Amino acid sequence: MIDKLKGLAFPALVFWLLCLVINSFMGYEMPSIIGKLTLALVFGSLIFYIFKMRLFSYITQRVLESAFTLFAIATLTFLLLRVLPGGPFDQEKTLPPEVMANIAKKYNLDAPMYVQYFDYMKGVVTFDFGESYKYIGRPITDILVESIPASIELGIYSLILAFLMGIPSGVIAASKHNKFGDRILMFFAISGVALPVFVVAPALILLFCYKLGWLPAALWSGPQYYILPVLALGTRPAATIARLTRASVLEVIASDYIRTARSKGLSNSVVLFKHVLKNSLIPVLTYSGPLVAGLLSGSFVVELIFAIPGMAKHFVQSVSNRDYPLIMGVTLLYSALLIISNLIVDILYSYFDPRIQLS
Amino acid sequence: MKLGLMLMIVGALFASSCTKKQSTQYGLKNEETLKINITTEPPSLDWSKSTDTTSALIQDNIMEGMVEYNFEDPDLGLKPALAKEWNSTNKAQTWTFTLRDNVKWNDGVPFTAQHIVDGWERLLNPTTASEYAYFLYGVKNASKYSRGEIKDFSQVGVKVNKKGQLVVELEGPQSYFPYLLTHHCTYPIRLDVIKKFGEKWTSPENIVTLGAYNLKIWEHDKAIVLERNDSYYSTPAKTKNILAYMIPQVSTAITLFETGKIDVQANLPSAELKVLKKKKEYKESGILSLYYYGMNTKKPPFDNINVRKAVAHAIDRKEITTMLDGGQRPMTSWVPPGMFGFDSNKGAKFDPSKAKEFLAKAGFKDPSKLPKIDLAYNTNEDHKRIAENVQAQLKRNLGITVEIKNEEWKSYLGKLKSDTPHIYRMGWVADFPDPDNFLNLMTSYSDNNHTNWGNNAFDDLIKRAVSVDKKDDRRELYAKAQQILTEDEVPVIPIYSGVSHILVNERVKNYPMNVMGRRKFKGVVLK
Numbered sequence: 001m002i003d004k005l006k007g008l009a010f011p012a013l014v015f016w017l018l019c020l021v022i023n024s025f026m027g028y029e030m031p032s033i034i035g036k037l038t039l040a041l042v043f044g045s046l047i048f049y050i051f052k053m054r055l056f057s058y059i060t061q062r063v064l065e066s067a068f069t070l071f072a073i074a075t076l077t078f079l080l081l082r083v084l085p086g087g088p089f090d091q092e093k094t095l096p097p098e099v100m101a102n103i104a105k106k107y108n109l110d111a112p113m114y115v116q117y118f119d120y121m122k123g124v125v126t127f128d129f130g131e132s133y134k135y136i137g138r139p140i141t142d143i144l145v146e147s148i149p150a151s152i153e154l155g156i157y158s159l160i161l162a163f164l165m166g167i168p169s170g171v172i173a174a175s176k177h178n179k180f181g182d183r184i185l186m187f188f189a190i191s192g193v194a195l196p197v198f199v200v201a202p203a204l205i206l207l208f209c210y211k212l213g214w215l216p217a218a219l220w221s222g223p224q225y226y227i228l229p230v231l232a233l234g235t236r237p238a239a240t241i242a243r244l245t246r247a248s249v250l251e252v253i254a255s256d257y258i259r260t261a262r263s264k265g266l267s268n269s270v271v272l273f274k275h276v277l278k279n280s281l282i283p284v285l286t287y288s289g290p291l292v293a294g295l296l297s298g299s300f301v302v303e304l305i306f307a308i309p310g311m312a313k314h315f316v317q318s319v320s321n322r323d324y325p326l327i328m329g330v331t332l333l334y335s336a337l338l339i340i341s342n343l344i345v346d347i348l349y350s351y352f353d354p355r356i357q358l359s
Numbered sequence: 360m361k362l363g364l365m366l367m368i369v370g371a372l373f374a375s376s377c378t379k380k381q382s383t384q385y386g387l388k389n390e391e392t393l394k395i396n397i398t399t400e401p402p403s404l405d406w407s408k409s410t411d412t413t414s415a416l417i418q419d420n421i422m423e424g425m426v427e428y429n430f431e432d433p434d435l436g437l438k439p440a441l442a443k444e445w446n447s448t449n450k451a452q453t454w455t456f457t458l459r460d461n462v463k464w465n466d467g468v469p470f471t472a473q474h475i476v477d478g479w480e481r482l483l484n485p486t487t488a489s490e491y492a493y494f495l496y497g498v499k500n501a502s503k504y505s506r507g508e509i510k511d512f513s514q515v516g517v518k519v520n521k522k523g524q525l526v527v528e529l530e531g532p533q534s535y536f537p538y539l540l541t542h543h544c545t546y547p548i549r550l551d552v553i554k555k556f557g558e559k560w561t562s563p564e565n566i567v568t569l570g571a572y573n574l575k576i577w578e579h580d581k582a583i584v585l586e587r588n589d590s591y592y593s594t595p596a597k598t599k600n601i602l603a604y605m606i607p608q609v610s611t612a613i614t615l616f617e618t619g620k621i622d623v624q625a626n627l628p629s630a631e632l633k634v635l636k637k638k639k640e641y642k643e644s645g646i647l648s649l650y651y652y653g654m655n656t657k658k659p660p661f662d663n664i665n666v667r668k669a670v671a672h673a674i675d676r677k678e679i680t681t682m683l684d685g686g687q688r689p690m691t692s693w694v695p696p697g698m699f700g701f702d703s704n705k706g707a708k709f710d711p712s713k714a715k716e717f718l719a720k721a722g723f724k725d726p727s728k729l730p731k732i733d734l735a736y737n738t739n740e741d742h743k744r745i746a747e748n749v750q751a752q753l754k755r756n757l758g759i760t761v762e763i764k765n766e767e768w769k770s771y772l773g774k775l776k777s778d779t780p781h782i783y784r785m786g787w788v789a790d791f792p793d794p795d796n797f798l799n800l801m802t803s804y805s806d807n808n809h810t811n812w813g814n815n816a817f818d819d820l821i822k823r824a825v826s827v828d829k830k831d832d833r834r835e836l837y838a839k840a841q842q843i844l845t846e847d848e849v850p851v852i853p854i855y856s857g858v859s860h861i862l863v864n865e866r867v868k869n870y871p872m873n874v875m876g877r878r879k880f881k882g883v884v885l886k
Contacts, residue, residue: 086769094806096493098506106488136403137558217614307606309580
């Protein structure tokens, strides 16, 4: 009985998260306590898993490595920004020197470089990135906290779409290897990979908003507003996942234990979805690490075209504005997301394939 | 399975405890709401600190200055706003403003002249580090205060007298001074509010204003809602709400315009103007602005005055504006059309034979003897089209080869300061509608003059002109200055003055279109 419950723990967690996502997609705002509880649940179970599998020293090592990586990224970004030509307050109408001096003083830009660096590093450690130069008086943490939710929503919906479309089509394609179904699915998959977002998104708007008038073209405020951006962002990873799954399933299908399962008389679908699939997900999982980080931090093109108040634009605009604090903020946030999602993916490896030993 | 069922019940339960998110309309009635697109998040609504046009658009609707443009006046004069009347004594060096006494802030506090003094103190205070502090450097001791050389603000030339009037003493005569007071950086402020809320004083729940509209909602990166201020001192706004979306992508915004989701879309892409111009909703209006090429007069061969003249005479501005096809007005003078002091006869006119003569006179009878010439612009589709056109014209009309180079905006600005290219693109939009705002750019002491050119006679004319009261005398001085700049010395080549293109839904009447690009919505009527 207890073993049965244990086996159910992971699917149950996934199910719970799906519930939350569907709620949010339908345009309901969660009470913040539920969000916090869920986060605690996810990290709690992760930590439980880490202890259970005795991964503690492995995790410590990875965290230390990550800290060093982040430190290196922070330093490099800081230096590169100072090398970049053109300063944050250069503009069409040149400012008089006394005004420039006051601004430099306010933002500590007149201090020697090493002082600026140490002040800045102190800020990084305490999660205080200072105030934006462009959005005068707004702390970077406020800007990020306000713009992340839309990006995360968009990212999660697209991610789910990508998995829901990608994995089944990959499995089906593999099971119909080289037959018509395979061909047609892979035709769509290759188109999906080949078509860039900046073509797909305007095409979707043209069709669904302009010609058919079924869906709104932009603004991010409810289920009907989510559909087009999620489609635009999700199809490409869906296509990639479909191709990865197909290749991997084909490989696993040929292995001995699958032949054993079949010879036991199990039905085709049980073999495919119970025995083959779980072991075929390793390449998809590898791909998911950077994908999750990429999708959660938003897509510049999709957010721009559909006017979504997310954080992706800051990646581009902060650089053209030379908004140093904001550049540092988004760079470190993205790096941290990437490192964390890769770490989680590595831990999940051992869940999906117990042969993989983490240590 | 049981577990799944349980979870589903929990999920449903908590869904019912959730609240629905805000809709895009914010519950506003369509017939009472003007829906516009301001493209981006306004960087700051703090009117002492912001410097961009998006913030200014919101500020101009929630706040007011002492005076306002009179767009009905062909010479673009001023009309009273917070000030009832004003006059100058001592040759335009001392200005006295009598303020209205029936103005109240939207929290009920009566407006006084001290609120203006507070605003100016904050603008000039070095710790505010406002980019527009220099706007008031004409006021006595203002720049010293801004540099921190004077700590006591009472030494700065702005006071409230016993009658409650605002008295401003300037460093020297400035006949255009009242025009500066149309700008948001000179608006009054409420120090008590700013002290109480710190940097957060501009959020809707904290901000205190006195304009025709109140700031009701500000959802960052998404939308701003303004609502009619019922305690406004003058005729109340005709349309109850302004809903300003922030939709960055112009093609998306046009789709929203065409499906009726927004009423107004400005900043139309020049490549699509041909199609959009045919729409009945299309409108355009001139803007007091200037698109020009500057030349580095210290970099050979442009140190040679005749080479500069040759290039200036070899460019047909009309060809460029015809190519752009957006209603831009070709110009050879420095002061743009629509502004006092404009004279279309000024400047180096297109004349290929004259251009060739000048080039020969410069010693380059054979144009291939010229050193390599760079023409630089900041990366942008329109700038590129213009640069390529000029490149072709110079080849065709003068036989000289120009290499065009582009750089990203901030790098480009850095380059103009450190190593100005032979020919560079720049623009200017009027801060206030006076020729001084344009001609001052090219004085030897201007930070915006990247040409390395300086001329004492020109500097003197500009300095003298601001102290002259009589309009005709001023006009004459500016004519002389333009002659030096665009005909005798030619460090710059004016190309055209700009236009704003806009789509306005037919249900919107009285949409403000003017040469200063000022968008005050209080007169807008929805049908």
